[in-house]
Amino acid sequence: MNTASADEPRWLSDEEQRTWRAYMHATTLLEDHLDRQLQRDAGMPHIYYGLLVQLDEAPHRRLRMTELAMHAKITRSRLSHAVARLEGNGWVRREDCPSDKRGQFAVLTDEGREELRRTAPGHVAAVRQAFFDRLTPEQHKALGEAMRLIAEGLEPEGAGADLPWLR
Amino acid sequence: MNTASADEPRWLSDEEQRTWRAYMHATTLLEDHLDRQLQRDAGMPHIYYGLLVQLDEAPHRRLRMTELAMHAKITRSRLSHAVARLEGNGWVRREDCPSDKRGQFAVLTDEGREELRRTAPGHVAAVRQAFFDRLTPEQHKALGEAMRLIAEGLEPEGAGADLPWLR
DNA sequence: CCCGACTTGTTTAAATTTCAAGAAGAAGCC
DNA sequence: GGCTTCTTCTTGAAATTTAAACAAGTCGGG
Numbered sequence: 001m002n003t004a005s006a007d008e009p010r011w012l013s014d015e016e017q018r019t020w021r022a023y024m025h026a027t028t029l030l031e032d033h034l035d036r037q038l039q040r041d042a043g044m045p046h047i048y049y050g051l052l053v054q055l056d057e058a059p060h061r062r063l064r065m066t067e068l069a070m071h072a073k074i075t076r077s078r079l080s081h082a083v084a085r086l087e088g089n090g091w092v093r094r095e096d097c098p099s100d101k102r103g104q105f106a107v108l109t110d111e112g113r114e115e116l117r118r119t120a121p122g123h124v125a126a127v128r129q130a131f132f133d134r135l136t137p138e139q140h141k142a143l144g145e146a147m148r149l150i151a152e153g154l155e156p157e158g159a160g161a162d163l164p165w166l167r
Numbered sequence: 168m169n170t171a172s173a174d175e176p177r178w179l180s181d182e183e184q185r186t187w188r189a190y191m192h193a194t195t196l197l198e199d200h201l202d203r204q205l206q207r208d209a210g211m212p213h214i215y216y217g218l219l220v221q222l223d224e225a226p227h228r229r230l231r232m233t234e235l236a237m238h239a240k241i242t243r244s245r246l247s248h249a250v251a252r253l254e255g256n257g258w259v260r261r262e263d264c265p266s267d268k269r270g271q272f273a274v275l276t277d278e279g280r281e282e283l284r285r286t287a288p289g290h291v292a293a294v295r296q297a298f299f300d301r302l303t304p305e306q307h308k309a310l311g312e313a314m315r316l317i318a319e320g321l322e323p324e325g326a327g328a329d330l331p332w333l334r
Numbered sequence: 335c336c337c338g339a340c341t342t343g344t345t346t347a348a349a350t351t352t353c354a355a356g357a358a359g360a361a362g363c364c
Numbered sequence: 365g366g367c368t369t370c371t372t373c374t375t376g377a378a379a380t381t382t383a384a385a386c387a388a389g390t391c392g393g394g
Contacts, residue, residue, distance in 0.1 A: 012299075018311060019307055020294060023311070024217075025240075027198075028240050029240065030317060031194075032240065065373060066373080073195050076373060077353080077354095077375085078352075080373065080374055084374095085349085100372080102358065102373065103359095103373080124176055125177075127187060131187070133320075135313055135317075139309065139312065139316070140182075140313075142306065142310070143309070144186035145306065147186070147193040150197060150298060150302075151193035153297060153301050154196040154197060232344095233342065243342075243343060243344085244344080244345085244382075245380085245382075246343090248344095248345095268388075268389060269387095269389045270341095337394085338391100338392095339392090340389105341389080343386105343388090343389105345384100346383100346386095347383090347384090347385105348382080350382085354375100354376095354377090356375075356376105357372105357373090357375095358371105362367100362369085363366100363367085363368085363369100
Protein backbone atom coordinates (compact mmCIF):
# COMPACT_ATOMS: atom_id res chain seq x y z
CA MET A 1 0.00 0.00 0.00
CA ASN A 2 1.75 3.18 1.19
CA THR A 3 4.93 3.06 -0.81
CA ALA A 4 5.79 6.66 -0.01
CA SER A 5 2.91 9.06 0.22
CA ALA A 6 3.41 12.79 0.08
CA ASP A 7 3.99 13.23 3.80
CA GLU A 8 5.57 9.84 4.43
CA PRO A 9 9.23 10.64 4.92
CA ARG A 10 11.71 8.62 2.93
CA TRP A 11 14.13 7.41 5.57
CA LEU A 12 17.70 6.43 5.01
CA SER A 13 18.47 2.85 4.10
CA ASP A 14 20.74 0.88 6.40
CA GLU A 15 23.57 1.42 4.00
CA GLU A 16 22.92 5.14 3.84
CA GLN A 17 22.63 5.23 7.59
CA ARG A 18 26.04 3.64 7.93
CA THR A 19 27.62 6.02 5.49
CA TRP A 20 26.08 9.07 7.09
CA ARG A 21 27.26 8.05 10.53
CA ALA A 22 30.74 7.36 9.25
CA TYR A 23 30.77 10.76 7.63
CA MET A 24 29.63 12.60 10.73
CA HIS A 25 31.91 10.57 12.90
CA ALA A 26 34.99 11.21 10.78
CA THR A 27 34.36 14.90 10.20
CA THR A 28 33.79 15.71 13.85
CA LEU A 29 36.79 13.70 14.99
CA LEU A 30 39.01 15.28 12.39
CA GLU A 31 37.87 18.81 13.08
CA ASP A 32 38.34 18.31 16.81
CA HIS A 33 41.74 16.84 16.19
CA LEU A 34 42.96 19.70 14.04
CA ASP A 35 41.41 22.27 16.32
CA ARG A 36 43.26 20.90 19.31
CA GLN A 37 46.46 20.58 17.35
CA LEU A 38 46.38 24.21 16.32
CA GLN A 39 45.20 25.45 19.67
CA ARG A 40 48.12 23.70 21.25
CA ASP A 41 50.82 24.61 18.72
CA ALA A 42 49.63 27.97 17.47
CA GLY A 43 47.30 29.18 20.18
CA MET A 44 44.38 29.68 17.86
CA PRO A 45 41.40 27.73 16.57
CA HIS A 46 41.42 26.15 13.14
CA ILE A 47 39.27 28.83 11.60
CA TYR A 48 41.61 31.62 12.69
CA TYR A 49 44.53 29.77 11.21
CA GLY A 50 42.55 29.51 8.01
CA LEU A 51 42.14 33.26 7.94
CA LEU A 52 45.90 33.76 8.11
CA VAL A 53 46.38 31.27 5.30
CA GLN A 54 43.86 33.06 3.11
CA LEU A 55 45.59 36.35 3.68
CA ASP A 56 49.01 34.86 3.02
CA GLU A 57 47.85 33.63 -0.37
CA ALA A 58 46.08 36.83 -1.35
CA PRO A 59 47.71 39.39 -3.69
CA HIS A 60 49.41 41.78 -1.30
CA ARG A 61 48.69 39.58 1.68
CA ARG A 62 45.53 41.58 2.10
CA LEU A 63 41.84 41.08 1.48
CA ARG A 64 38.72 43.12 1.93
CA MET A 65 36.74 42.01 4.95
CA THR A 66 33.81 40.81 2.91
CA GLU A 67 36.02 38.80 0.58
CA LEU A 68 37.85 37.19 3.44
CA ALA A 69 34.55 36.33 5.07
CA MET A 70 33.35 34.71 1.87
CA HIS A 71 36.53 32.74 1.37
CA ALA A 72 36.36 31.50 4.94
CA LYS A 73 32.61 30.99 4.71
CA ILE A 74 31.79 32.91 7.86
CA THR A 75 29.64 35.96 8.52
CA ARG A 76 31.16 39.41 8.44
CA SER A 77 30.21 39.82 12.06
CA ARG A 78 32.16 36.79 13.08
CA LEU A 79 35.08 37.96 11.01
CA SER A 80 35.07 41.38 12.67
CA HIS A 81 35.44 39.77 16.07
CA ALA A 82 38.05 37.33 14.83
CA VAL A 83 40.18 39.99 13.18
CA ALA A 84 39.97 42.06 16.33
CA ARG A 85 41.49 39.18 18.19
CA LEU A 86 44.17 38.49 15.60
CA GLU A 87 44.95 42.16 15.57
CA GLY A 88 45.51 41.90 19.29
CA ASN A 89 48.00 39.14 18.62
CA GLY A 90 49.76 41.36 16.15
CA TRP A 91 49.25 38.92 13.31
CA VAL A 92 46.80 41.02 11.32
CA ARG A 93 46.42 44.72 10.77
CA ARG A 94 43.52 46.73 9.35
CA GLU A 95 43.87 49.27 6.61
CA ASP A 96 41.38 51.64 5.08
CA CYS A 97 40.34 51.14 1.51
CA PRO A 98 41.14 54.23 -0.59
CA SER A 99 38.48 53.68 -3.22
CA ASP A 100 35.61 52.91 -0.86
CA LYS A 101 35.62 54.74 2.42
CA ARG A 102 33.42 52.08 4.00
CA GLY A 103 35.88 49.36 3.19
CA GLN A 104 38.62 47.81 5.24
CA PHE A 105 41.51 45.58 4.31
CA ALA A 106 42.70 42.87 6.62
CA VAL A 107 46.46 42.65 6.15
CA LEU A 108 48.77 39.88 7.30
CA THR A 109 51.63 41.40 9.30
CA ASP A 110 55.19 40.15 9.28
CA GLU A 111 54.60 38.64 12.68
CA GLY A 112 51.58 36.90 11.23
CA ARG A 113 53.69 35.52 8.42
CA GLU A 114 56.29 34.39 10.84
CA GLU A 115 53.67 32.66 12.95
CA LEU A 116 52.40 30.92 9.86
CA ARG A 117 55.89 29.86 8.80
CA ARG A 118 56.46 28.50 12.27
CA THR A 119 53.24 26.54 12.60
CA ALA A 120 52.36 25.46 9.07
CA PRO A 121 54.65 22.42 8.98
CA GLY A 122 53.07 20.95 12.08
CA HIS A 123 49.61 21.54 10.74
CA VAL A 124 50.35 19.99 7.38
CA ALA A 125 51.87 17.02 9.13
CA ALA A 126 48.72 16.60 11.20
CA VAL A 127 46.52 16.74 8.11
CA ARG A 128 48.70 14.28 6.31
CA GLN A 129 48.85 11.87 9.19
CA ALA A 130 45.12 11.92 9.89
CA PHE A 131 43.87 12.17 6.35
CA PHE A 132 46.14 11.32 3.44
CA ASP A 133 48.20 8.63 5.08
CA ARG A 134 45.03 6.64 5.63
CA LEU A 135 43.83 6.62 2.05
CA THR A 136 44.98 4.84 -1.07
CA PRO A 137 45.47 7.05 -4.12
CA GLU A 138 42.18 5.77 -5.55
CA GLN A 139 40.29 6.50 -2.35
CA HIS A 140 41.88 9.91 -2.19
CA LYS A 141 40.79 10.60 -5.73
CA ALA A 142 37.25 9.32 -5.23
CA LEU A 143 36.80 11.23 -2.01
CA GLY A 144 37.98 14.44 -3.61
CA GLU A 145 35.50 14.00 -6.39
CA ALA A 146 32.61 13.28 -4.06
CA MET A 147 33.41 16.28 -1.90
CA ARG A 148 33.52 18.52 -4.92
CA LEU A 149 30.06 17.36 -5.92
CA ILE A 150 28.63 17.98 -2.47
CA ALA A 151 30.21 21.40 -2.22
CA GLU A 152 28.90 22.28 -5.64
CA GLY A 153 25.36 21.57 -4.55
CA LEU A 154 25.65 23.91 -1.58
CA GLU A 155 27.57 26.71 -3.22
CA PRO A 156 26.45 30.34 -2.71
CA GLU A 157 23.16 29.06 -4.05
CA GLY A 158 23.10 29.96 -7.71
CA ALA A 159 19.77 31.39 -8.95
CA GLY A 160 18.65 34.91 -8.14
CA ALA A 161 19.43 34.77 -4.45
CA ASP A 162 21.85 37.30 -3.05
CA LEU A 163 23.96 36.37 -0.04
CA PRO A 164 22.67 33.16 1.47
CA TRP A 165 25.99 32.31 3.10
CA LEU A 166 25.11 35.28 5.20
CA ARG A 167 22.27 33.61 7.08
CA MET B 168 70.47 18.53 -2.79
CA ASN B 169 67.92 18.91 0.04
CA THR B 170 65.29 16.43 -1.01
CA ALA B 171 63.52 16.43 2.37
CA SER B 172 65.70 16.87 5.39
CA ALA B 173 64.46 16.11 8.87
CA ASP B 174 63.00 19.56 9.48
CA GLU B 175 62.03 20.22 5.89
CA PRO B 176 58.24 19.94 5.94
CA ARG B 177 56.68 17.69 3.35
CA TRP B 178 54.04 19.91 1.80
CA LEU B 179 50.90 18.76 0.09
CA SER B 180 51.05 18.06 -3.62
CA ASP B 181 48.77 20.05 -5.88
CA GLU B 182 46.44 17.11 -6.07
CA GLU B 183 46.38 16.75 -2.30
CA GLN B 184 45.88 20.46 -1.97
CA ARG B 185 42.84 20.27 -4.21
CA THR B 186 41.37 17.37 -2.33
CA TRP B 187 41.93 18.93 1.06
CA ARG B 188 40.29 22.17 -0.01
CA ALA B 189 37.35 20.32 -1.46
CA TYR B 190 37.01 18.41 1.77
CA MET B 191 37.12 21.49 3.96
CA HIS B 192 34.86 23.38 1.62
CA ALA B 193 32.23 20.66 1.50
CA THR B 194 32.24 19.84 5.20
CA THR B 195 31.88 23.44 6.31
CA LEU B 196 29.16 24.18 3.77
CA LEU B 197 27.25 21.06 4.72
CA GLU B 198 27.53 21.62 8.44
CA ASP B 199 26.40 25.22 8.07
CA HIS B 200 23.54 24.11 5.88
CA LEU B 201 22.27 21.50 8.31
CA ASP B 202 22.78 23.79 11.27
CA ARG B 203 20.68 26.47 9.68
CA GLN B 204 18.05 23.97 8.62
CA LEU B 205 17.65 22.64 12.15
CA GLN B 206 17.87 26.02 13.78
CA ARG B 207 15.05 27.15 11.55
CA ASP B 208 12.83 24.08 11.75
CA ALA B 209 13.59 22.78 15.21
CA GLY B 210 15.04 25.75 17.03
CA MET B 211 18.24 24.00 17.98
CA PRO B 212 21.73 23.50 16.59
CA HIS B 213 22.73 20.29 14.87
CA ILE B 214 24.60 18.93 17.86
CA TYR B 215 21.60 19.29 20.18
CA TYR B 216 19.45 17.47 17.69
CA GLY B 217 22.04 14.72 17.65
CA LEU B 218 21.74 14.36 21.40
CA LEU B 219 18.01 13.79 21.12
CA VAL B 220 18.59 11.18 18.43
CA GLN B 221 21.12 9.34 20.57
CA LEU B 222 18.71 9.26 23.49
CA ASP B 223 15.86 8.11 21.30
CA GLU B 224 17.87 5.13 20.16
CA ALA B 225 19.17 4.21 23.59
CA PRO B 226 17.57 1.36 25.62
CA HIS B 227 15.04 3.17 27.74
CA ARG B 228 15.52 6.43 25.93
CA ARG B 229 18.11 7.24 28.56
CA LEU B 230 21.88 7.40 28.76
CA ARG B 231 24.40 8.21 31.42
CA MET B 232 25.90 11.63 30.89
CA THR B 233 29.36 10.31 30.19
CA GLU B 234 28.06 7.78 27.68
CA LEU B 235 26.04 10.39 25.89
CA ALA B 236 29.04 12.68 25.79
CA MET B 237 31.14 9.92 24.27
CA HIS B 238 28.55 9.03 21.68
CA ALA B 239 28.22 12.66 20.70
CA LYS B 240 31.97 13.20 20.91
CA ILE B 241 31.78 16.26 23.15
CA THR B 242 33.15 17.00 26.59
CA ARG B 243 31.09 16.31 29.68
CA SER B 244 31.19 20.00 30.43
CA ARG B 245 29.66 20.91 27.13
CA LEU B 246 27.05 18.24 27.60
CA SER B 247 26.09 19.57 31.01
CA HIS B 248 25.35 22.94 29.51
CA ALA B 249 23.53 21.46 26.54
CA VAL B 250 21.32 19.23 28.67
CA ALA B 251 20.51 22.17 30.91
CA ARG B 252 19.19 23.96 27.85
CA LEU B 253 17.28 20.97 26.51
CA GLU B 254 15.82 20.45 29.96
CA GLY B 255 14.59 24.02 29.77
CA ASN B 256 12.86 23.16 26.53
CA GLY B 257 11.22 20.20 28.22
CA TRP B 258 12.78 17.75 25.78
CA VAL B 259 15.11 16.08 28.21
CA ARG B 260 14.90 15.26 31.89
CA ARG B 261 17.60 14.23 34.37
CA GLU B 262 17.32 11.23 36.64
CA ASP B 263 19.58 9.99 39.37
CA CYS B 264 21.39 6.73 38.88
CA PRO B 265 20.48 4.26 41.62
CA SER B 266 23.67 2.23 41.46
CA ASP B 267 26.09 5.16 41.44
CA LYS B 268 25.11 8.18 43.42
CA ARG B 269 27.38 10.41 41.36
CA GLY B 270 25.69 9.41 38.15
CA GLN B 271 22.93 11.06 36.19
CA PHE B 272 20.78 9.79 33.38
CA ALA B 273 19.67 12.06 30.60
CA VAL B 274 16.20 10.93 29.60
CA LEU B 275 14.26 11.86 26.48
CA THR B 276 10.83 13.15 27.49
CA ASP B 277 7.63 12.59 25.54
CA GLU B 278 7.79 16.16 24.38
CA GLY B 279 11.30 15.48 23.21
CA ARG B 280 10.13 12.46 21.27
CA GLU B 281 7.35 14.45 19.78
CA GLU B 282 9.77 17.17 18.74
CA LEU B 283 11.93 14.54 17.11
CA ARG B 284 8.99 12.96 15.30
CA ARG B 285 8.00 16.36 14.05
CA THR B 286 11.39 17.49 12.81
CA ALA B 287 13.17 14.30 11.74
CA PRO B 288 11.58 14.07 8.29
CA GLY B 289 12.74 17.53 7.36
CA HIS B 290 16.22 16.83 8.56
CA VAL B 291 16.50 13.56 6.72
CA ALA B 292 15.24 15.25 3.60
CA ALA B 293 17.92 17.92 3.95
CA VAL B 294 20.64 15.31 4.37
CA ARG B 295 19.39 13.36 1.41
CA GLN B 296 19.11 16.39 -0.80
CA ALA B 297 22.53 17.77 0.04
CA PHE B 298 24.43 14.53 0.37
CA PHE B 299 23.03 11.32 -1.09
CA ASP B 300 21.21 12.78 -4.04
CA ARG B 301 24.52 14.12 -5.32
CA LEU B 302 26.41 10.84 -5.28
CA THR B 303 26.29 7.74 -7.41
CA PRO B 304 26.03 4.46 -5.51
CA GLU B 305 29.72 3.80 -6.15
CA GLN B 306 30.75 7.22 -4.89
CA HIS B 307 28.51 6.77 -1.90
CA LYS B 308 30.18 3.46 -1.15
CA ALA B 309 33.71 4.74 -1.66
CA LEU B 310 33.10 7.79 0.47
CA GLY B 311 31.69 5.69 3.28
CA GLU B 312 34.74 3.50 3.21
CA ALA B 313 37.16 6.41 3.21
CA MET B 314 35.39 8.08 6.10
CA ARG B 315 35.46 4.89 8.12
CA LEU B 316 39.22 4.70 7.64
CA ILE B 317 39.78 8.27 8.71
CA ALA B 318 37.55 7.90 11.75
CA GLU B 319 39.34 4.72 12.70
CA GLY B 320 42.65 6.52 12.79
CA LEU B 321 41.34 9.16 15.16
CA GLU B 322 39.31 6.93 17.43
CA PRO B 323 39.70 7.26 21.25
CA GLU B 324 43.39 6.95 20.48
CA GLY B 325 44.38 3.35 21.16
CA ALA B 326 47.67 2.95 23.11
CA GLY B 327 47.94 3.64 26.80
CA ALA B 328 46.25 7.01 26.70
CA ASP B 329 43.16 7.51 28.80
CA LEU B 330 40.48 9.93 27.62
CA PRO B 331 41.83 12.00 24.75
CA TRP B 332 38.40 12.88 23.40
CA LEU B 333 38.26 14.78 26.63
CA ARG B 334 40.81 17.40 25.69
C1' DC C 335 37.98 1.66 58.79
C1' DC C 336 40.89 5.17 56.49
C1' DC C 337 43.55 7.11 52.85
C1' DG C 338 44.92 8.31 48.30
C1' DA C 339 43.73 7.97 43.49
C1' DC C 340 40.43 8.10 40.28
C1' DT C 341 35.49 9.03 38.22
C1' DT C 342 31.27 11.52 37.46
C1' DG C 343 29.11 15.48 36.71
C1' DT C 344 28.67 20.39 37.58
C1' DT C 345 30.10 25.09 37.92
C1' DT C 346 32.52 29.49 37.01
C1' DA C 347 34.88 32.41 33.99
C1' DA C 348 36.86 33.39 29.65
C1' DA C 349 36.73 32.90 24.67
C1' DT C 350 34.05 32.47 20.66
C1' DT C 351 29.91 32.60 17.86
C1' DT C 352 25.35 34.16 16.82
C1' DC C 353 21.87 37.53 16.45
C1' DA C 354 19.86 41.89 15.89
C1' DA C 355 20.77 46.64 15.22
C1' DG C 356 23.18 50.45 13.82
C1' DA C 357 26.60 53.99 11.71
C1' DA C 358 28.56 55.54 7.49
C1' DG C 359 29.18 55.67 2.75
C1' DA C 360 27.86 54.43 -2.07
C1' DA C 361 24.49 54.23 -5.83
C1' DG C 362 20.51 55.04 -8.38
C1' DC C 363 16.64 57.95 -9.33
C1' DC C 364 13.68 61.98 -9.60
C1' DG D 365 20.56 68.39 -4.70
C1' DG D 366 17.44 65.39 -2.01
C1' DC D 367 15.62 60.91 -1.22
C1' DT D 368 15.52 56.01 -0.89
C1' DT D 369 17.80 51.76 -0.97
C1' DC D 370 21.67 48.90 -0.76
C1' DT D 371 26.37 47.67 0.87
C1' DT D 372 30.20 47.46 4.16
C1' DC D 373 31.65 46.79 8.49
C1' DT D 374 31.15 47.22 13.47
C1' DT D 375 28.91 46.81 17.87
C1' DG D 376 26.72 44.92 22.09
C1' DA D 377 24.19 41.45 24.14
C1' DA D 378 22.76 36.69 24.27
C1' DA D 379 23.89 31.90 23.48
C1' DT D 380 27.23 28.40 23.18
C1' DT D 381 31.75 26.33 23.85
C1' DT D 382 36.10 25.81 26.13
C1' DA D 383 39.13 25.53 30.04
C1' DA D 384 40.01 24.94 34.67
C1' DA D 385 38.65 23.93 39.20
C1' DC D 386 35.55 21.77 42.31
C1' DA D 387 32.14 18.79 45.11
C1' DA D 388 30.80 14.01 45.76
C1' DG D 389 31.20 9.33 45.34
C1' DT D 390 33.59 5.08 44.22
C1' DC D 391 37.51 1.94 44.59
C1' DG D 392 41.45 -0.51 46.10
C1' DG D 393 44.70 -1.17 49.29
C1' DG D 394 46.65 -1.08 53.86
